[in-house]
Amino acid sequence: MLWQSAPDTVTRMSQPPKTPLLIELFPEETREAAELLKQAVPLMVRHDIPPNPVHYALWYTYSKGLEPDLNRRLDKIVKDFDSFPPESAIKLYRDYIIRGELDAARAGQQQVIELVDDIESGVTRSVVGSTAYQHSLTLGLAALHDPIIDDLPGVLGELQQSTQLMQEQQEQFLYRLRAAQSEIQNLRNQLEKAQMAATLDSLTQVFNRHAFTRLLEQALANSHDGLALVMLDIDHFKQFNDHFGHPLGDRVLQHVGQLLRELLPPVPWRPAMAAKSSA
Ligand SMILES: Nc1nc2c(ncn2[C@@H]2O[C@H](COP(=O)(O)OP(=O)(O)OP(=O)(O)O)[C@@H](O)[C@H]2O)c(=O)[nH]1
Numbered sequence: 517m518l519w520q521s522a523p524d525t526v527t528r529m530s531q532p533p534k535t536p537l538l539i540e541l542f543p544e545e546t547r548e549a550a551e552l553l554k555q556a557v558p559l560m561v562r563h564d565i566p567p568n569p570v571h572y573a574l575w576y577t578y579s580k581g582l583e584p585d586l587n588r589r590l591d592k593i594v595k596d597f598d599s600f601p602p603e604s605a606i607k608l609y610r611d612y613i614i615r616g617e618l619d620a621a622r623a624g625q626q627q628v629i630e631l632v633d634d635i636e637s638g639v640t641r642s643v644v645g646s647t648a649y650q651h652s653l654t655l656g657l658a659a660l661h662d663p664i665i666d667d668l669p670g671v672l673g674e675l676q677q678s679t680q681l682m683q684e685q686q687e688q689f690l691y692r693l694r695a696a697q698s699e700i701q702n703l704r705n706q707l708e709k710a711q712m713a714a715t716l717d718s719l720t721q722v723f724n725r726h727a728f729t730r731l732l733e734q735a736l737a738n739s740h741d742g743l744a745l746v747m748l749d750i751d752h753f754k755q756f757n758d759h760f761g762h763p764l765g766d767r768v769l770q771h772v773g774q775l776l777r778e779l780l781p782p783v784p785w786r787p788a789m790a791a792k793s794s795a
Pocket of ligand 1 (some may be wrong): 719749752754755757763764765766769
């Protein structure tokens with residue numbers, strides 16, 4: 517048999533990393549986040565660090581104090597340089613803020629590489645097997661053309677054997693292809709989920725502002741008969757939050773998001789809740 521490896525190898529891919537994703541790094545409610553903001557901004561002002569999103573994410577995390585190693589590195593940088601070099605900021609941002617996303621992307625990439633490798637080795641084996649089969653077929657046919665065949669049963673037996681071998685190889689290859697197909701489907705689902713997560717507001721599960729803007733631009737570019745845009749506002753929401761607390765306010769937003777998802781037609785006209793959601 518040319519096929520030596522177990523046929524189900526394609527289903528054993530590398531596992532995704534356990535590093536928390538960006539969204540899991542910042543679970544704070546509005547009030548707690550505002551407290552951290554009050555600590556992070558003065559720190560940036562003190563060290564004359566522009567409060568751009570990269571810096572803010574770092575100093576916000578610094579204020580939380582859950583990454584002692586990051587705090588040590590930040591303290592050292594501002595002490596050594598008396599400023600905050602952009603390269604250091606990007607490096608720390610990669611190491612501490614988006615490492616989950618980077619790990620996940622790398623793992624996804626690795627899975628695709630393993631899958632392609634596996635299919636490629638399957639194709640190679642199949643080609644090698646086919647070539648060997650073709651060779652034995654040519655030899656067998658040449659022998660059959662010989663006017664005097666001493667060993668007809670032997671030649672036919674060999675042909676039968678190599679045909680059987682070829683058949684087995686093709687079956688194995690098909691098996692591997694089917695396994696790869698299901699792995700490709702898994703990867704596709706993962707990718708779709710990641711794409712959806714990037715377009716949805718984590719609290720309300722409706723399109724976030726970025727996705728809404730993109731969809732609106734597309735609709736404007738494609739609409740030749742005009743376009744209707746309906747806007748709605750939840751009145752006195754600040755009062756509601758002040759009275760009943762932000763967690764219940766969040767529940768209200770979630771419920772409104774759910775109603776909108778249920779009542780309005782699906783993609784591309786899912787509503788976006790830009791102003792009041794946490795996106
Ligand atoms: N609970 C909660 N509140 C939020 C969130 N995002 C924004 N808000 C609150 O929404 C309020 C802003 O909404 P607005 O529509 O501007 O204020 P409003 O009080 O509803 O005012 P009117 O619409 O004029 O009645 C602020 O009090 C924010 O704190 C969120 O994700 N969760």
